[in-house]
Each structure stands twice: as structure tokens, then as C-alpha cells.
Amino acid sequence: MRDFLRQSWLVLACAAFFGLLLAWTYASWEPRIEQNRLMKLRRGIRSILVDADSIRTDTLAVAEAGAAPLALYTGYGPGGELVGYVFRAEGTGFQDRIELLVGVGPALERFRGIAVLFAAETPGFGDAIRDSAIFKCQFVGAPTGQDLFVVKKPDSERPKTDDPEIVSITGATITSEAVTTIINRRFDQVQPLLERFITRRAAPEEG
Amino acid sequence: MRLFRPQLPHRSPQDGGGGGAAEAALGPGAAPPASSETREGLAQFVKNLWAENPVFRALLGMCPTLAVTAAVKPALTMGLAATFVAICSNVLVSLIRKGLTPHLRILMFTLAISVFVTIADLFLKAFVPDMSEVLGPYVPLIIVNCMIIARAESWASKRPVFSSFLDGLGTGFGFTLAIVMLATIREILGAGTWFDVRVLPSWWVPWTIMKLPAGAFITLGFMLAMIIFYRNRAAARKN
Numbered sequence: 001m002r003d004f005l006r007q008s009w010l011v012l013a014c015a016a017f018f019g020l021l022l023a024w025t026y027a028s029w030e031p032r033i034e035q036n037r038l039m040k041l042r043r044g045i046r047s048i049l050v051d052a053d054s055i056r057t058d059t060l061a062v063a064e065a066g067a068a069p070l071a072l073y074t075g076y077g078p079g080g081e082l083v084g085y086v087f088r089a090e091g092t093g094f095q096d097r098i099e100l101l102v103g104v105g106p107a108l109e110r111f112r113g114i115a116v117l118f119a120a121e122t123p124g125f126g127d128a129i130r131d132s133a134i135f136k137c138q139f140v141g142a143p144t145g146q147d148l149f150v151v152k153k154p155d156s157e158r159p160k161t162d163d164p165e166i167v168s169i170t171g172a173t174i175t176s177e178a179v180t181t182i183i184n185r186r187f188d189q190v191q192p193l194l195e196r197f198i199t200r201r202a203a204p205e206e207g
Numbered sequence: 208m209r210l211f212r213p214q215l216p217h218r219s220p221q222d223g224g225g226g227g228a229a230e231a232a233l234g235p236g237a238a239p240p241a242s243s244e245t246r247e248g249l250a251q252f253v254k255n256l257w258a259e260n261p262v263f264r265a266l267l268g269m270c271p272t273l274a275v276t277a278a279v280k281p282a283l284t285m286g287l288a289a290t291f292v293a294i295c296s297n298v299l300v301s302l303i304r305k306g307l308t309p310h311l312r313i314l315m316f317t318l319a320i321s322v323f324v325t326i327a328d329l330f331l332k333a334f335v336p337d338m339s340e341v342l343g344p345y346v347p348l349i350i351v352n353c354m355i356i357a358r359a360e361s362w363a364s365k366r367p368v369f370s371s372f373l374d375g376l377g378t379g380f381g382f383t384l385a386i387v388m389l390a391t392i393r394e395i396l397g398a399g400t401w402f403d404v405r406v407l408p409s410w411w412v413p414w415t416i417m418k419l420p421a422g423a424f425i426t427l428g429f430m431l432a433m434i435i436f437y438r439n440r441a442a443a444r445k446n
Contacts, residue, residue: 007308007311008311009306010303010306010307010308010311010315011311011314011315011318014303014315014318014319015318018318018319018322021322021326022322022325022326025325025326025329026329029329029330029332029333032333032334033329033332033333033336036332036333036336040336096343118340120340120343122418122419123277123278123418124277124397124398124415124418124419125415125418125419171415
């Protein structure tokens with residue numbers, strides 16, 4: 001025992017000190033990190049539901065065992081009218097996971113747009129999904145009734161905003177396809193939950 | 208054509224790097240006086256900036272050098288984070304150097320480095336969240352940066368605190384200088400900007416390859432070739 005302590009006292013002492021130091025640092029900065037995360041989420045929701053005056057958060061239970069509940073952000077206009085819903089979507093991109101916010105209109109017929117919460121795609125190529133207005137605006141008004149799909153077109157041809165066609169970012173076809181796949185897959189999962197939520201919410205009003 | 212021969216001073220675990228001559232002059236086991244230690248630390252600080260630059264001369268820390276130099280802002284942030292870790296780990300290793308046993312050496316260095324890397328990572332997440340996202344896994348990867356562990360092993364574990372601080376500062380600044388130089392070339396040619404400010408005319412067609420990993424390898428290769436060429440030419444003139 002004495003030999004063990006003689007040999008390892010420095011490691012034990014340093015480990016205890018480092019543990020305390022890290023715990024203190026984490027406790028001091030964690031609220032700020034969480035605040036940054038929330039601000040980013042809020043900015044993302046606001047960028048999709050631009051005409052919303054207030055946002056309400058609901059948590060919808062998912063039937064699948066082990067699946068996390070769905071956080072749904074509902075936007076209301078100045079007169080209290082419903083302007084749309086936003087939910088999270090996540091999947092694999094070209095280099096790393098891509099985390100998105102996806103917005104849909106009140107009738108669930110058209111998308112309202114997307115915002116990128118996390119992406120670590122190739123700088124100068126796939127990374128453009130964060131900032132490229134031309135790429136992102138294609139999702140505004142795109143129909144939800146059919147799967148979105150990626151096409152390649154010259155830059156001179158301005159993409160349309162009301163069809164399921166998504167013109168890929170030049171040099172980043174895999175990232176563009178990943179984004180549309182993430183949206184299609186997630187919307188298929190979320191649609192029944194949203195429909196149930198809308199029906200449930202409308203029921204007391206009718207009654 | 209002259210072949211490149213690294214002209215770094217011989218470093219062995221015994222002499223601990225560039226300070227071998229000072230130790231030899233004082234005799235084995237003799238502790239150098241404080242002023243000589245400071246001078247030695249200052250000399251090493253200056254050497255680490257260019258003559259023994261970790262990137263251009265020792266070819267250490269290649270992972271962030273190639274990965275985060277597509278633009279100057281992330282490169283500078285990475286350089287400052289690495290400088291913080293190099294200084295803190297050097298100081299801490301120097302403080303505990305008398306209690307270090309040979310078989311626990313590397314464990315203690317890694318432990319110390321990982322703590323300061325975690326602090327740097329949390330700091331970026333809390334105060335510069337956008338940059339933290341851009342740098343992604345490369346900040347946590349400082350833990351395995353040979354440049355920092357090499358300085359802890361060859362310098363800080365054998366030198367007093369102030370000298371180790373200066374060595375860490377020089378290593379960090381040398382690393383920052385190198386990656387910012389690389390990022391400057393890549394950002395200007397790859398985007399026509401520097402620090403996100405446009406410096407090339409609008410008719411400039413950006414060299415997209417400069418933003419890709421290939422651009423990092425090409426730029427680093429050219430820079431190393433130029434440095435070796437000028438160094439060899441200067442040496443030839445001296446001779």
C-alpha cells in the first residue's frame with residue numbers, strides 16, 4: 001500500500017485537482033453554453049416563421065419504443081392566427097451529421113423553409129447549406145405531398161420555389177441530397193403526429 | 208542541389224532541447240542561476256517563433272495545420288487555443304517536475320494537456336460558439352498534438368516555471384504564426400478575402416481548390432520548399 005501511494009500520489013493528487021477544476025469550469029460556463037444553444041434555436045425558428053409574433057413549444061409523445069419525444073414549435077401571428085410549425089430533423093451529411101430545423105405551413109401542405117443548426121460540411125462547398133439563400137429559399141413553398149428531389153442545373157437558371165425540385169449546390173451534390181433526404185424522412189415520421197396534434201387541438205374549439 | 212538537413216539542435220531526453228550548452232557549461236546536476244534560466248527561456252521563446260518553428264521546422268501539429276487553415280479566423284482561434292494549452296501544460300509540468308517518475312511521465316503530460324484542452328473547448332463553446340462550431344473536433348484533438356507533448360517532455364519537465372512559460376508561449380506563437388501564414392494564402396486565393404474582408408477585385412475567380420484539403424497540402428508543400436530554399440541559400444552565402 002505504501003509503495004502504491006509513493007508511486008502514485010502525484011497522479012491521484014493531480015487527478016483530484018483537475019477534476020475539481022473541470023467541475024468548477026463546467027459549472028461556471030454551462031449556463032452560457034446552454035443559452036447560446038437556445039439562442040441559436042430561437043434564431044433558427046424565427047428565420048423560418050418570420051411572420052410569427054409568438055412561438056409556443058409543445059412536446060409530442062412518439063409511439064415508437066425508445067424514440068425521443070418530438071419538440072414542436074408552433075408560430076402564431078399578431079392576431080393569434082396559426083402561421084406554421086417547426087421541428088428538428090437530423091441525419092448524416094457528407095462529413096458529419098447535419099441538424100436542421102424544418103418548417104411547415106398550418107395546413108401541412110407546403111414547407112415553410114429550413115434552418116441549419118449544425119453542419120460540418122466541406123468549407124466552400126457543402127458548408128453553403130448554412131448561408132446560401134438561393135439553396136435555402138427553394139424549400140420555401142415546396143410541396144410536402146411528394147418527396148423532394150435533387151437536380152443539377154447551371155447557376156444561371158434560378159431555382160423555383162414552389163416545386164419539389166431542389167437544385168443542388170455546385171460541388172456539393174451529396175450534401176444537397178443529404179439535406180433533402182433528411183427532410184423527406186423526418187416529415188414522413190412527423191406528419192402523423194402533427195395531424196393528430198392538429199385534430200386534438202381543433203376538437204375542443206369545435207365542441 | 209542541396210538537400211534539406213534539419214538544423215535543429217540535438218535534443219535528447221538528457222539535455223532537454225536547446226539548453227544543452229548552458230547545462231554543459233554549469234556542469235552536470237548544477238542548477239543554473241535564475242537570470243541564466245530566464246535568458247535561456249527567452250532565447251528558446253525566440254527560437255520557437257521561427258528558427259525552431261513547430262510547423263515549418265519540426266513538422267509537428269500537422270493535423271490542425273492542414274485542417275483549419277481554409278480561413279484566417281479559425282486558424283487564429285486554433286493558434287490561440289493551442290498557445291493557451293502549451294503555456295498551461297508547460298507551467299504545470301514544470302511545477303510537478305520533481306515528483307515525476309519515468310513510468311508516469313507521459314500519463315501526467317496527457318492528463319495535464321487534456322484538462323487545459325477541455326477548458327479551452329468549453330471557453331470557445333461559451334464565448335465564441337460560432338468559431339467553436341467551425342473548428343469542430345480539432346480543438347479536442349489538441350490533446351494529441353505532438354508539438355505540445357514534445358515541449359512538455361523535452362523542456363518543461365526539466366526547466367523551472369518561468370522558462371517553461373516562455374517556451375510554451377514561443378511554441379504557441381510559432382504555431383499560430385505558421386497556421387495564420389498558411390491560412391492567409393489559402394483564404395486570399397480561395398475566397399479573395401482576408402479576415403472575411405475582400406482584398407482581391409471582384410473579377411478574381413476564387414481558386415476553390417485552396418479551400419479543400421488538397422489546397423492545404425499544396426500550400427504547405429510550397430511554403431516548406433520556399434523556407435528550405437531560402438535557408439539553404441543563406442547558409443551557402445555564409446559559407
